[in-house]
Amino acid sequence: MVWFKVDDSFYDHPKTEDLSDSAIALWTRAGSYCARHLTDGYIGHRKAARMCDNPESAISELVAAGLWEKEAGGYRFHDWHEYQPTREESLAASKGRSIGGAVGNHRRWHVERGILDRDCRYCLADPHRSTDRSADRMTDRSTESLPNPPSRPDPARPTEEHPSDVLFGDASAEPAKPRKRTEPATRIPDDFTVTKAMVAWAGEETPLVNGKWETDQFIDYWRAADGRTSRKKDWVAAWRTWMRKAQKAAEARQSRVPVQQPRQSGLPAGYESRGTIAHSNHQGPSRESAQARKWRECNEIGAALDEQFAQNGGRL
Incomplete structure (x- = not known):
């Protein structure tokens, strides 16, 4: 698969910010068409006319903006080779992927299983080979030419790699460390006990x-x-x-446990010495219960007797 690359500044580039939607649609669709069919940026007039509304106006806008150039029978993208891979580069990359797939199949189905296939060019290149992959790697290098590396940096590639390292691996690299296996999660054991x-x-x-x-x-x-x-x-x-x-x-x-206040002598909790209801944290007046009323009346009688006793000089 070949990709049609669009720069991230395309949306506000001076050549494109004043283009109509039809012109933008035509430029994008024509670019994907050229990338897929490896035309090196060329598209015929009849093909372009079917890719958007108002094709004549859209084509005129692209030519006037310098994005397209007129050629015989059609148009060509301006500086296609500066931003997109050429036909030769795309074919070389596709061939490289094909070689990598063939080598991988040879290793999997022939080398690892000890099979000598008469129809496999890698097996015939060294019929007395061992199961070591290094021999297979050297055989492939001696019989196949590697695709050329890209002629310019590709933003899709974060690091520069040689095609031989991609296809055959880097022999100088250290072997990957095996991953540590983790124990799977389980349900609570039937014999779970506290030690x-x-x-x-x-x-x-x-x-x-x-x-x-x-x-x-x-x-x-x-x-x-x-x-x-x-x-x-x-x-x-x-x-x-x-x-x-x-x-x-x-x-x-x-x-949250409340601290209990000490009770006054002779009275139940919640009442003062003269029978009035003690102040509490809850809001609003409280009704006097029968028990509280009885205590209040007894206190009033006791207070009256004490007063009479004092007035009579200690005699009732």
């Missing part, structure tokens, strides 16, 4: 948590759970996370 080390950890990190009760909750929850989250790679770490959350919840409950 002595886990108990010691819980005693230091989660002192407010009922360890046995929370562990039972942990096991029941994850055995009943379903879906992707029900699988863990480290169930001991998951248990520690569960216990930390339980510790935070216990600390939050402990901070």
